Structures are given as C-alpha cells and as structure tokens.
Amino acid sequence: xxxxxxxxxxxxxxxxxxxxxxxxxxxxxxxxxxxxxxxxxxxxxxxxxxxxxxxxxxxxxxxxxxxxxxxxxxxxxxxxxxxxxxxxxxxxxxxxxxxxxxxxxxxxxxxxxxxxxxxxxxxxxxxxxxxxxxxxxxxxxxxxxxxxxxxx
Amino acid sequence: xxxxxxxxxxxxxxxxxxxxxxxxxxxxxxxxxxxxxxxxxxxxxxxxxxxxxxxxxxxxxxxxxxxxxxxxxxxxxxxxxxxxxxxxxxxxxxxxxxxxxxxxxxxxxxxxxxxxxxxxxxxxxxxxxxxxxxxxxxxxxxxxxxxxxxxx
DNA sequence: TCAAAGACGTAACTGTATAACGATCGCATT
DNA sequence: AATGCGATCGTTATACAGTTACGTCTTTGA
Ligand SMILES: [Zn+2]
Ligand SMILES: [Zn+2]
Ligand SMILES: [Zn+2]
Ligand SMILES: [Zn+2]
Numbered sequence: 001x002x003x004x005x006x007x008x009x010x011x012x013x014x015x016x017x018x019x020x021x022x023x024x025x026x027x028x029x030x031x032x033x034x035x036x037x038x039x040x041x042x043x044x045x046x047x048x049x050x051x052x053x054x055x056x057x058x059x060x061x062x063x064x065x066x067x068x069x070x071x072x073x074x075x076x077x078x079x080x081x082x083x084x085x086x087x088x089x090x091x092x093x094x095x096x097x098x099x100x101x102x103x104x105x106x107x108x109x110x111x112x113x114x115x116x117x118x119x120x121x122x123x124x125x126x127x128x129x130x131x132x133x134x135x136x137x138x139x140x141x142x143x144x145x146x147x148x149x150x151x152x
Numbered sequence: 153x154x155x156x157x158x159x160x161x162x163x164x165x166x167x168x169x170x171x172x173x174x175x176x177x178x179x180x181x182x183x184x185x186x187x188x189x190x191x192x193x194x195x196x197x198x199x200x201x202x203x204x205x206x207x208x209x210x211x212x213x214x215x216x217x218x219x220x221x222x223x224x225x226x227x228x229x230x231x232x233x234x235x236x237x238x239x240x241x242x243x244x245x246x247x248x249x250x251x252x253x254x255x256x257x258x259x260x261x262x263x264x265x266x267x268x269x270x271x272x273x274x275x276x277x278x279x280x281x282x283x284x285x286x287x288x289x290x291x292x293x294x295x296x297x298x299x300x301x302x303x304x
Numbered sequence: 305t306c307a308a309a310g311a312c313g314t315a316a317c318t319g320t321a322t323a324a325c326g327a328t329c330g331c332a333t334t
Numbered sequence: 335a336a337t338g339c340g341a342t343c344g345t346t347a348t349a350c351a352g353t354t355a356c357g358t359c360t361t362t363g364a
Contacts, residue, residue, distance in 0.1 A: 045320075060323090063322080082320065082321095
C-alpha cells in the first residue's frame with residue numbers, strides 16, 4: 001500500500017471508529033498501520049518486531065490489537081498463512097474470499113456473491129447456520145503464471 | 153466413528169494403499185486409526201499423547217505420518233482448528249468443504265459442485281489458477297441450534 | 305549380496321497463540 | 335477534587351503447533 005493510500009486508509013479507520021464510538025488507540029493504530037503498510041500479509045511476530053523498535057512489547061500486546069482490529073473488520077486473518085492483511089473496504093462488515101498466490105505471496109480480496117450464495121445454500125440444506133465462512137484459495141496469480149510461461 | 157465403520161475405513165485404506173503401491177506402515181495405520189476413532193477433529197499433540205502410550209514418540213513421528221496421510225487423501229487438515237479429521241470418501245482425490253460447528257465441534261465434509269464451480273469462476277475472472285481451495289465454514293449445526301431454541 | 309531409497313528415533317529448536325495477574329488510563333459520578 | 339469502574343495495557347510464563355538435522359534401521363530391487 002503506497003503512502004497516500006495508507007494515509008487515506010488510516011483516516012477512514014479513524015472516522016469509522018469515531019462513528020462507532022470505539023477507541024482506535026495508539027497501539028491499535030500502530031498495528032493497523034504496520035499491517036496496511038506491508039505489501040503482503042504479515043505475521044503477528046513480524047508486527048511484534050516492528051512494534052518493539054522504540055518501546056517494549058510482548059505477544060499479547062500485538063494479539064490484543066489484532067483481535068480488536070479483526071472485530072472491527074479493519075483487518076482480516078488469513079488462516080492458511082497465519083498472517084494478517086488490511087481490509088480493502090472496512091465500511092461494512094462482509095464475508096470475503098481470498099485468492100492467495102503461492103508464487104509471489106500477493107493476495108486478492110473478493111466479495112463474490114455467487115460464492116457466498118453457494119455456501120449459504122449448501123449450509124441451509126443441512127440446517128447449518130454459518131457465522132464465519134473461511135474461503136482461502138491457494139494457487140498462482142496471473143502474473144506468476146505469465147512468468148512461468150515465459151520461462152519455458 | 154463407531155467400531156464397525158472404523159474397521160471398514162481401515163480396511164478400505166489398506167486396499168487403497170495396496171492398489172497404489174504405497175506402504176501403509178504400522179505408524180501410519182495407527183495415526184489413521186486414532187484420527188478416525190475420534191468423533192471430532194484432533195490436534196497433532198493429542199495424537200502424539202496417544203501414540204506415546206506404549207512406545208516412545210516425538211512430534212516428527214506424528215507429523216510425518218500426518219503428512220503422508222494427507223498426501224494420500226486419507227485425512228484432511230482443518231486450517232481454522234489446527235486439527236485433523238478422517239476423510240469420508242478417500243477413494244478419489246477431491247476438493248472438499250467443511251461445516252464446522254462451534255458449539256459441539258462436529259464437522260461435516262461436503263463435496264459441493266456449486267461451491268467448487270463458483271470458486272473456479274471467480275478465480276478465472278482474474279486469471280488466478282487455483283491449486284488448493286480451503287473452504288471451512290464456522291457456525292452452528294442443526295442439533296446445536298435446536299438445543300438453543302429449546303433452552304429459550 | 306549389496307547399494308539406494310524409504311521409514312523411523314531422537315534432540316533441539318522455531319514459530320504461533322494464550323493464560324493469568326497486576327498496574328494504569330479514560331471517563332462519569334459524587 | 336476525589337471516588338469508582340470498565341477498558342486498556344505491561345509482563346511473565348506457558349501451552350500448543352510445526353520444523354531442522356542427523357543418525358539408524360528396514361525394505362526393496364538390481
Ligand atoms: Zn475485507
Ligand atoms: Zn503471484
Ligand atoms: Zn475427503
Ligand atoms: Zn453442534
């Protein structure tokens with residue numbers, strides 16, 4: 001995320017939290033910034049290392065901030081990578097899907113109605129009530145596919 | 153999994169491995185049995201504890217067996233739970249989806265063509281080539297929903 | 305029979321996440 | 335200003351998950 005987008009994202013987070021009457025504290029803001037600044041998903045301990053520069057910190061500091069940011073929908077957790085990524089549209093809560101490239105590590109966040117619908121239908125058939133759908137597709141992005149093709 | 157189903161599943165695994173010309177060794181068979189015998193997904197260290205009874209074992213023992221069983225499609229890993237579960241139809245390789253109940257911990261394995269299709273379509277739109285789709289829906293199973301309803 | 309590959313034992317280690325407890329901060333009420 | 339209370343934070347320790355590295359033994363096929 002470039003500097004300009006980052007500034008905008010943080011400003012948006014500020015105003016969202018103000019609207020909701022919740023406190024985006026310095027710690028939380030810092031962790032959010034670190035997550036968003038990264039081009040790729042970042043692990044909790046990577047964040048911890050950066051938070052440690054210029055201040056003491058321990059795992060719970062980071063995990064508490066991440067848990068709160070997750071609850072606010074400002075970041076997402078990628079279960080398959082044990083890593084975190086900034087949400088691209090935190091205004092409204094949503095069940096998103098992720099395309100994760102094993103080649104370059106890039107991640108695309110989708111909000112695909114067809115996927116959500118098919119999951120909902122499958123769940124309904126068995127009387128299952130979904131609360132948190134986790135959809136993470138590992139594979140190869142188009143850039144990485146192209147590179148491979150050129151290499152041959 | 154009841155005793156009868158378990159015996160059948162192990163026999164099926166035996167014959168599958170024979171067909172494939174791979175070796176279902178005693179260790180692997182034991183881990184498979186422990187995973188299948190459990191009614192719920194089991195963690196690697198739970199398995200380790202059980203393997204330790206009557207024999208020495210360390211983490212690599214269990215992880216090697218699990219990796220092999222995963223490669224053979226005899227068990228699945230649930231990324232959101234860091235736990236393992238026996239496959240309900242290991243005859244053919246497949247991309248399955250899981251409905252995981254947060255109430256009782258039960259898991260249903262689906263093989264839903266509509267879900268797989270919508271994932272494939274969404275990926276194709278962006279030129280992404282899926283290799284391993286992970287679909288795990290957390291929620292409440294019908295039994296647990298019923299219980300809650302009755303409690304009110 | 306004799307290498308080569310596969311499977312296993314063992315020790316140490318890295319990485320991910322949580323429990324528990326006390327101190328502190330922000331804010332409303334007295 | 336002082337009090338009280340819930341939310342937040344610091345700190346230590348620990349639980350849980352997974353890997354690296356290396357040596358030994360077993361199976362298998364030439
Ligand atoms: Zn999002
Ligand atoms: Zn890529
Ligand atoms: Zn399966
Ligand atoms: Zn249930």
